[in-house]
Amino acid sequence: MNDLQLLREVGASLDLPNPEPPARVRNRFLTQARAGVRPARPTLRRLVVAGGLAAVVTAGVLVAQVVPFGDKGPASKASAAEILNGAAAEARHRPALDVRGDQFIYVQSVGTSMQIAEGGSGKSTSASWQRQVWLSADGTHDGLLRQQGGAPVPDRLPGCHDGLETQTKGDQTVQTPCTPIPNYRADLPTDADAMLQYLYRNASGGNPRDQQAFTTAGDLIREAYLSPAALAAVYGALAKLPGVRVVGAVTDEAGRPGVALARDEVQGDLAELIFDPKTFVYLGERSVLTRDDGDLRAGQTLNSTAVLKVAVVDRAGQTP
Amino acid sequence: VLTDVAVPQLSDAALIEASHRDTEMFGLLYDRYAAQLFRYANRRIGAEHAEDAVADAFLIAFRGRARYDVGRPDARPWLFGILTKVIARRRRAEQARYRMLARAGSDDVGAGFADDVTASVAARSSRGPLAGALRRLSSGDRDVLLLIAWGDLTYEEVALTLDIKIGTVRSRLHRARRKLREALGPTHSADFFEGNS
Numbered sequence: 001m002n003d004l005q006l007l008r009e010v011g012a013s014l015d016l017p018n019p020e021p022p023a024r025v026r027n028r029f030l031t032q033a034r035a036g037v038r039p040a041r042p043t044l045r046r047l048v049v050a051g052g053l054a055a056v057v058t059a060g061v062l063v064a065q066v067v068p069f070g071d072k073g074p075a076s077k078a079s080a081a082e083i084l085n086g087a088a089a090e091a092r093h094r095p096a097l098d099v100r101g102d103q104f105i106y107v108q109s110v111g112t113s114m115q116i117a118e119g120g121s122g123k124s125t126s127a128s129w130q131r132q133v134w135l136s137a138d139g140t141h142d143g144l145l146r147q148q149g150g151a152p153v154p155d156r157l158p159g160c161h162d163g164l165e166t167q168t169k170g171d172q173t174v175q176t177p178c179t180p181i182p183n184y185r186a187d188l189p190t191d192a193d194a195m196l197q198y199l200y201r202n203a204s205g206g207n208p209r210d211q212q213a214f215t216t217a218g219d220l221i222r223e224a225y226l227s228p229a230a231l232a233a234v235y236g237a238l239a240k241l242p243g244v245r246v247v248g249a250v251t252d253e254a255g256r257p258g259v260a261l262a263r264d265e266v267q268g269d270l271a272e273l274i275f276d277p278k279t280f281v282y283l284g285e286r287s288v289l290t291r292d293d294g295d296l297r298a299g300q301t302l303n304s305t306a307v308l309k310v311a312v313v314d315r316a317g318q319t320p
Numbered sequence: 321v322l323t324d325v326a327v328p329q330l331s332d333a334a335l336i337e338a339s340h341r342d343t344e345m346f347g348l349l350y351d352r353y354a355a356q357l358f359r360y361a362n363r364r365i366g367a368e369h370a371e372d373a374v375a376d377a378f379l380i381a382f383r384g385r386a387r388y389d390v391g392r393p394d395a396r397p398w399l400f401g402i403l404t405k406v407i408a409r410r411r412r413a414e415q416a417r418y419r420m421l422a423r424a425g426s427d428d429v430g431a432g433f434a435d436d437v438t439a440s441v442a443a444r445s446s447r448g449p450l451a452g453a454l455r456r457l458s459s460g461d462r463d464v465l466l467l468i469a470w471g472d473l474t475y476e477e478v479a480l481t482l483d484i485k486i487g488t489v490r491s492r493l494h495r496a497r498r499k500l501r502e503a504l505g506p507t508h509s510a511d512f513f514e515g516n517s
Contacts, residue, residue: 003450003497003504004468006504007450008469010446010450011469013447014362014363015359016362019359021354021358021371025358025371029375029382030344030347032375033343033378033379165368179416179423181416202415219412
């Protein structure tokens with residue numbers, strides 16, 4: 001058997017008993033298509049699907065500051081590093097929490113996401129939400145998601161218990177094989193250089209290496225609790241990453257003043273991490289269009305999320 | 321349901337054109353392709369992500385239907401192209417899946433997969449090395465390899481799907497397969513030269 005045939009067989013061995021996607025996929029697609037919903041941008045794991053109506057978010061002031069890919073002036077690099085090193089220092093001063101596997105990472109946040117309306121109007125709209133999520137620390141317990149606004153999201157986040165993930169489809173229960181994906185990791189690097197190597201090692205995809213590392217860093221801190229040392233290491237690694245620059249002063253999704261840092265993305269939007277300009281506390285993130293897309297213009301904000309609270313709690317549903 | 325009788329003979333392009341007036345027509349396009357897109361996505365990123373990816377891909381397709389080249393009656397490459405981009409956004413899930421498969425390896429063929437009993441011994445024992453190799457491939461090479469091996473697309477369809485030249489499809493596939501064979505070790509290389517597909 002040659003390699004391609006083997007690969008085909010391995011692929012077939014992964015197939016589900018029922019080849020059709022569940023009916024809810026069709027329903028979701030058609031409901032959103034009829035409602036003129038714009039597909040969710042890559043954000044907040046897989047759970048956020050935009051929906052609903054609100055005002056257009058604009059950030060026209062940022063257009064002039066979006067510089068071409070590859071620009072890394074020494075001045076902007078220095079100040080970005082300053083902010084990130086400040087964030088690292090702030091992170092190190094936080095109390096270290098002891099996280100048990102059976103506990104939950106609690107994150108409270110608010111966000112807004114853009115959509116383009118289909119049909120006659122062609123008007124862009126945005127949906128805002130308030131969100132509380134409880135993520136199983138070791139990935140084996142069922143987490144919880146509560147969200148007001150935006151599209152309906154699942155309220156239960158199935159954990160992987162004894163190698164099986166239990167999902168409820170209507171009145172049916174389906175179990176899928178799985179490997180627990182911990183939401184708290186005690187084994188992350190705790191110094192900046194090791195973290196930078198970790199980011200490079202765990203970054204994949206078609207983008208340039210440094211860009212991928214930046215994205216991976218964002219993934220690591222999004223809706224997560226990291227130990228003070230690991231969190232400081234992430235910021236320290238970003239401070240060493242070439243091309244990270246200050247985008248400018250922004251107001252975050254919760255109305256707090258912030259300073260946005262970014263690396264230019266190649267796919268037409270700019271992912272920004274936002275920090276408090278005085279305390280250097282991480283506030284949240286945004287993604288901003290760098291070129292026109294549909295009726296949206298370069299400079300408009302596609303997604304904006306502000307973290308309000310991060311905590312470790314004993315039970316899903318428990319607020320700190 | 322009411323269109324079941326009338327529509328099957330329409331080309332994909334005709335359905336897409338009709339969907340400008342009637343959104344439900346796109347539902348029929350969904351019915352034609354959802355199963356194969358879902359199967360492909362499930363293999364790469366697992367069932368839960370695949371559900372989201374397929375819904376997203378169809379929504380993106382629907383939004384972009386005005387740009388569809390109606391000179392192409394068959395929408396399969398277009399849809400697979402969109403799905404490929406959606407899957408690219410879920411690279412962490414994909415990487416995690418390959419890591420899990422690599423770990424499962426040959427000792428733990430159970431791993432709960434439905435069709436394990438039907439997979440040959442060779443396929444079971446090579447799952448670990450293959451998953452490791454998939455994880456390490458560049459995304460461009462992996463897309464080509466998997467569209468062919470797991471999506472059952474032809475070279476021509478892959479070229480349309482990824483908007484690359486046929487020559488590029490061939491060279492990426494060649495490179496990807498070389499890495500698969502390296503991962504599988506010497507036992508399999510002889511077979512490859514016999515049965516080069």
